[in-house]
Amino acid sequence: APTDIWFPITMEAQANPGHDYLKSPDTSWLLMMGRLKPGVPQSQAAAAVNVLGPRIFRDIYKSKAPNEDLRQLLQKRIQVSSGAKGFSRIRHEFSAPLLILMGIVALVLLICCANVANLQLARAARRSREMGLRLAVGAGQVRLVCQLLTESLLLSLLGGAAGLLFAFWGTHLLLRLVSGSDKLPPLEVHLDGSVLLFTAAASIMAGLLFGLAPAWQTTRLDLVSNLKESKSGQSEGVSKAFGKLLIVSQIVFSLMLLVAAGLFVRTLQNLEHIDVGYSRKGLLLVRVDFKTGGYKDAQINRLTRDLLDRLRRIPGVQAVTVSENGLFSGTDSTEDSDVVEGYTPHAYEDRVNRSDRVGPEYFQIVGTPVILGRGIRQEDRETSPKVVVINETMARFYFPHSNPLGKHIFDGTGKDRLVYTIVGVVRDVKERNLRAPVARRFYTAFLQHPPTDPIDGMNFEIRTGIPAASLAEAARRSVAAYNANLPVLSVSTADELIGNDVRQERLVARLSSFFGILALALAAIGLYGVMSYLMARRTVEIGIRLALGAERSNVMRMILHEALTIVAAGLAIGIALSLLAARLLTKSLFGVSTSDPLTILLAAVIITIAAMIAACLPAWRASRVDPMIALRYE
Numbered sequence: 001a002p003t004d005i006w007f008p009i010t011m012e013a014q015a016n017p018g019h020d021y022l023k024s025p026d027t028s029w030l031l032m033m034g035r036l037k038p039g040v041p042q043s044q045a046a047a048a049v050n051v052l053g054p055r056i057f058r059d060i061y062k063s064k065a066p067n068e069d070l071r072q073l074l075q076k077r078i079q080v081s082s083g084a085k086g087f088s089r090i091r092h093e094f095s096a097p098l099l100i101l102m103g104i105v106a107l108v109l110l111i112c113c114a115n116v117a118n119l120q121l122a123r124a125a126r127r128s129r130e131m132g133l134r135l136a137v138g139a140g141q142v143r144l145v146c147q148l149l150t151e152s153l154l155l156s157l158l159g160g161a162a163g164l165l166f167a168f169w170g171t172h173l174l175l176r177l178v179s180g181s182d183k184l185p186p187l188e189v190h191l192d193g194s195v196l197l198f199t200a201a202a203s204i205m206a207g208l209l210f211g212l213a214p215a216w217q218t219t220r221l222d223l224v225s226n227l228k229e230s231k232s233g234q235s236e237g238v239s240k241a242f243g244k245l246l247i248v249s250q251i252v253f254s255l256m257l258l259v260a261a262g263l264f265v266r267t268l269q270n271l272e273h274i275d276v277g278y279s280r281k282g283l284l285l286v287r288v289d290f291k292t293g294g295y296k297d298a299q300i301n302r303l304t305r306d307l308l309d310r311l312r313r314i315p316g317v318q319a320v321t322v323s324e325n326g327l328f329s330g331t332d333s334t335e336d337s338d339v340v341e342g343y344t345p346h347a348y349e350d351r352v353n354r355s356d357r358v359g360p361e362y363f364q365i366v367g368t369p370v371i372l373g374r375g376i377r378q379e380d381r382e383t384s385p386k387v388v389v390i391n392e393t394m395a396r397f398y399f400p401h402s403n404p405l406g407k408h409i410f411d412g413t414g415k416d417r418l419v420y421t422i423v424g425v426v427r428d429v430k431e432r433n434l435r436a437p438v439a440r441r442f443y444t445a446f447l448q449h450p451p452t453d454p455i456d457g458m459n460f461e462i463r464t465g466i467p468a469a470s471l472a473e474a475a476r477r478s479v480a481a482y483n484a485n486l487p488v489l490s491v492s493t494a495d496e497l498i499g500n501d502v503r504q505e506r507l508v509a510r511l512s513s514f515f516g517i518l519a520l521a522l523a524a525i526g527l528y529g530v531m532s533y534l535m536a537r538r539t540v541e542i543g544i545r546l547a548l549g550a551e552r553s554n555v556m557r558m559i560l561h562e563a564l565t566i567v568a569a570g571l572a573i574g575i576a577l578s579l580l581a582a583r584l585l586t587k588s589l590f591g592v593s594t595s596d597p598l599t600i601l602l603a604a605v606i607i608t609i610a611a612m613i614a615a616c617l618p619a620w621r622a623s624r625v626d627p628m629i630a631l632r633y634e
Helices: 009-015 041-062 065-076 089-126 128-136 139-177 192-220 223-228 238-272 299-312 362-366 394-400 468-482 494-501 503-537 538-545 554-587 597-625 626-631
Strands: 281-291 319-324 333-335 353-358 370-372 387-391 410-411 418-426 442-445 457-464 490-491
Touching: 009 139, 009 410, 041 065, 065 223, 089 139, 089 192, 089 238, 089 503, 089 554, 139 192, 238 494, 238 503, 238 597, 281 468, 281 494, 299 319, 299 457, 319 362, 362 457, 362 538, 387 394, 394 418, 394 442, 418 442, 457 468, 468 490, 490 494, 494 503, 503 554, 503 597, 538 554, 538 597, 538 626
Parallel strands: 353 442, 387 418
Antiparallel strands: 281 457, 281 490, 319 353, 319 457, 333 353, 370 418, 387 442, 410 418
């Protein structure tokens, strides 16, 4: 998202009404940038900043934060990094999966190169008599190798040039795979100098690496035997073994890709079908910014009630509630100064809990079961005793052997101290991150929030019996009809919000599956090509077998057995390498082991079936050879 307008930071209050962060030292919102003096290394700047940082923290928080909180803050180090590529949280989020995808693409390139090397081997076998004649009349071996490498480089550079011609179309295809729709994500993708340079380097390396072996083999000939060699004899020797070795390598790489794709797909499925603790279907969330709209203090409670009434009247709406942070909204509240009755904290982390302020019948409308006691009700108003509902994790941590109902949570000290009575325990839910373990969390009634801790905005949770997305525009119109200057920050279904949390996994799963299928097709084509070539070179042998009484079915079984042997060798090596390589993916997986037997077995079965299909046609053709024609082949 490019920046269109810059304005002075001193105008923050006018640009962001109601959020005067310039006067709030407790709010961390600025990205600090500096230009290093000539000759000053980044490490020296980092050391200086981390000397200055604690002094600033002491000045700001010494009278506001407890000693333990200040100690924790002073122990943190300020990160200083290069600004050459700007600030980008997206880069931090997607760098690891994109590197994984780069490795996957490299394996696909290797499979393509192995196919080309096999074709060059077959071509070299056909040209062996020509090369023998060249060597016999005095041609130098080095000169012939250079000629063959030149041909290989020409092929690779032409392939790279053709690839660039399709790059624009292919990039948009990949973006559609990522987005899952015809609407492309807002990414600027174009060919630049670095892309062209990388393509040229990859083309040259591919031409050299996979053209060298066929070129070297072609020129290392026994001239006497080569010039006397029959066509049937040319299929023997190193070229046949090397061609099979290339097919084995293709199967190895294909298996590794399919295993990786299978692990990523299973990770995505596990995250998409994880039990979040509430009913996500038919749930629409509307985020409204009260503070920017000019509302504060007592006005917020009245505004919330009015909006709840208006949203309930939308046709198709079954019920509406409200919460300060919402589900997967990107915001959260942390409390570290509350005291739980009957519990003595042993470390700072023991006092840290997540919190949310919610409306009446919040748990019933969202679909979170109340396990013990009750939830937040209509009678929990400003003047009634303050109540709190805790989740299972918090109940187990603070009350492992007792009933939490009736216990108290104390907030603040002195005359400003607030006392909340625990009235219920609800099921753990996923509210921020599908991967992260559920944190300790408590819920209070939004109408009972203290004046010293105002609410800036609220999420309205709308439960409907029809597709939630169909009510998005109606919800926007309802808020605008109440106050056209009241900002609606977002309107999203629960499925959309949860889906955004797995966008990285969806990117990797879709692209790795795409490249895995491509690799499988390339490996099958390579096996088909090698088997077809070998069968063509063995025409005489097969004709003799048939003439001596061999059954056509036996010939076909012999050829399929040879193909299966190649596949089995590739699978054995591929499984071993997949188990080793999968360890690099540990942090990217969820709910599935890197050595998941089902994924490996499925990948092996798919490759075996594809390989057998690819080998069947050459085997069938070989079994249909006419013995008389085969014997006249010479």
